Amino acid sequence: MTKFIIQSGKYKGKTLKLPERNITIGRELDCDVRVSDPDVSRRHCELQIRDGQLYVVDQNSQNGTFVNDKPVKTESPLHPGDHLRVGPMLFELAGKRKAIAKPANLNPDKSAPLSDDEISTWLSEETDEAEAASGDTTIIHASQLPASETTAAKPAATAYRVKKEFHSVAEEAAEIIKQHWERIAREQQESQ
Numbered sequence: 001m002t003k004f005i006i007q008s009g010k011y012k013g014k015t016l017k018l019p020e021r022n023i024t025i026g027r028e029l030d031c032d033v034r035v036s037d038p039d040v041s042r043r044h045c046e047l048q049i050r051d052g053q054l055y056v057v058d059q060n061s062q063n064g065t066f067v068n069d070k071p072v073k074t075e076s077p078l079h080p081g082d083h084l085r086v087g088p089m090l091f092e093l094a095g096k097r098k099a100i101a102k103p104a105n106l107n108p109d110k111s112a113p114l115s116d117d118e119i120s121t122w123l124s125e126e127t128d129e130a131e132a133a134s135g136d137t138t139i140i141h142a143s144q145l146p147a148s149e150t151t152a153a154k155p156a157a158t159a160y161r162v163k164k165e166f167h168s169v170a171e172e173a174a175e176i177i178k179q180h181w182e183r184i185a186r187e188q189q190e191s192q
Contacts, residue, residue, distance in 0.1 A: 002047070002054060004091035007083065015094065023047040025086050026059070030168035039063050040087035045072070054078045054093070063087060 002018040016033070023032040026044040035044070041061035048055045057075040058065040065072040066085040078084065084091045166172040 003094040004084070005094050007090035007092050009089060016091065018047070020049060022049070029170050032169045034170045035087055035089050037087045037089075040089075044086050047078075048075075056084055
């Protein structure tokens with residue numbers, strides 16, 4: 001599994017685990033890794049795995065993609081310890097040098113959907129609200145949050161969950177984050 005250690009922003013020091021498939025990084029909602037910053041293009045760059053090697057491919061971004069402070073003209077291989085800069089975000093590729101195998105079941109035209117376990121693993125580490133800074137990786141708009149009355153009226157745990165369909169990993173991640181903050185708010189209300 002590809003892992004990046006985040007070197008900037010409020011998630012500094014946290015690990016970002018990515019599935020073994022092509023990953024898009026940018027501002028658009030359908031990007032796999034969403035960086036909400038005006039210095040990041042809608043579809044800024046893509047991480048690709050070919051023949052066991054991880055590459056970053058710039059997608060004609062406005063401000064460029066950098067590996068070890070060198071601009072990526074078309075594509076650049078990434079090795080453990082390399083630093084990838086996308087706008088204000090700095091990522092370090094973690095791990096020992098080894099081949100990254102692309103799963104055989106992936107169709108090159110379509111990405112395999114991520115499992116709930118893979119997404120929850122990304123988001124399982126707690127963050128300190130005091131560390132919040134500009135350039136957060138996900139934004140949840142107020143229109144996505146339910147009214148506080150309906151949140152308080154919901155039971156704390158349900159016997160089942162309805163499987164919700166998402167159009168992108170970013171949408172699903174935003175839903176997981178939203179549910180996390182709703183749970184935190186409920187717990188704070190209950191403790192008062």
